Amino acid sequence: MNSDPVKFWPLLIVTGVLVSFVLAGLRAKSQEMSDYGFSGRYIGRIGGGAAIASNWMSAASFLGMAGLLYLQGYFALAYVIGWTGGYVLLLVLMAGQIRRFGKYTAPDFVGARYDSDVARLLAALISITISVIYCVAQFKGIGMLFGWLFGVDYGRGVVLGGAVVVCYVVVCGMLGVARNQQLQYFVVIVSFILPLMFLAHRFGYFWLLPQFGYGEGIQDLATEFNINFTAPFASGSLFQWVALCFTLMVGTAGLPHVLSRFYILPNIRDARWSVVWGLFFIALIYWSAPAYAVFARLLEARGGYIPDPVAAGKMADIMVLKTAVMGGVPVWLTGLLAAGAVSAAFFTVTGLLMTGASSLSHDIYYRLINPQASESRKMAIAKGGTLALAALVLIISLRPPALIAEITAVAFALAGNTIFPAFLLGIWWGRANRYGVIAGMVLGVMITFSAPLCGNAIPLVARIFPITSSAFCGAPLVVLVMVVVSLLTPPPSEEMRRFLAEVVHGHLD
């Protein structure tokens, strides 16, 4: 890697795209000032959907998913299904009710619904942990991208990229840059699909919709090289597939930065419909991701170079870019692809660091330690918190423990084991109380990390609660414990139960 040259044109395009986001944000800010009050109405259902999708797109969707598909074939489709099917759960079980409840961050909801500072603290700590784990995956993506762009190894790439992303967050925060999420989504989707169309065209497949065109590639792999890309259980058993898929689904419905998306739109009906648009926009990327994996396999096989599993695993997370380079995609298009990947990772990091830091300053410092704190003091804590979290993430990501999508899956497992049950029962069962939720969340944390902690001593634990897929058995267990503990302890206050019945559920009766 050390002898690789600096990729000049891609670097220029990446810089240009990032700078143009700052400029567009500044322009939007000054416009918003002039016709303040209309901005909420402007985005509408489709715009709201694009915002949901751009909030969701991360290095895991852009790089990690195609990388895993490349390595594991059919098994990795569990990620595609988990990350789309989760939105069904979110929509039918929670979206409208959370909006009517009126608390939009996980610690705020848990603290208010269960009327408990301990539960709020636990939820805040869990939110911060989820942010950190999720950010580590993004940093791994950023590190590999910067390593590729500057022709340096991963360690230098991640330090360089980490510094740049922190500067970006700080600059955006200081200038008060508004996030134009519709524009972000547009850049991400175009930069993902254009190179794919080019590749499909080059292979002579149906290039207008490469999402369908790659089917011929699978056939060619099988007939020319006898590579069976699609065998269902080649990389994992039925249980492993279902457990991973289910975990990602409940994790999606419990991820703090996803849950807090439902208050941007003016009313519930628009919020519900924007989820559908958001799911469609997300699916556009996920329908395309397998194509990159198939093309990568095909290019390698035709070039007569099939890497051994270790080497393949090392480059899998940047496989999307390597495929474009191998396939002879023009340099400006490769640059655009890199810019899309960098943007997706940067915006996710920005959002996550801010969520984590606000949990730190609002839910922990202000609500629990110093309720008399001034706004400027809270602000200072939030800023310091952002830097501290970024430093922590950087240290962990110097030695990344797994592939991007796998690291992300751990964050989903934690969310599915803790926040999802707390919201589910909090909304749908008036009798759930603070003791139940505290017991449930503590158990959820223990389950999530049980496999690395005691999986060696007790092999059964590692089999039932695999680190990336622990919520399949974990979430139902946590729900059960919450129900039992709640029934054994006094019910929540009458006001809360009345509020649930009359405002959250009975709004039209």
Add this chain to the structure above:
Amino acid sequence: MDKRQESYEVNLFNPKQGYMRGEVVLILAILVGWGVVNFGFQAVLWLLAENPLGEGIFTRLTFFNLPYHFWFTAQFLPLWFIILCVIFNICLDRLTERHSRRRDRTYE
């Protein structure tokens, strides 16, 4: 007194009358469609597998040039989830309108 207390019991499996009952029936129906089609198909794939890799009738059939099982999981299931969400939203929109006393579309 007893009756009043009952009126604010919230329970997914024991919804109260009216709007919430209709909503819960709809939610359960969508969840059944969500679970059966997705996990059911994987189970069928496993049941029809002829070797440990899981190859069988579905992996030999093709659709849009893709092996049928790959098409179903990678392309149809995300579409199916979108369809489920659209059905849910349409039904819930109707339900809310039917139960909205003032036929007010700006409810919150």
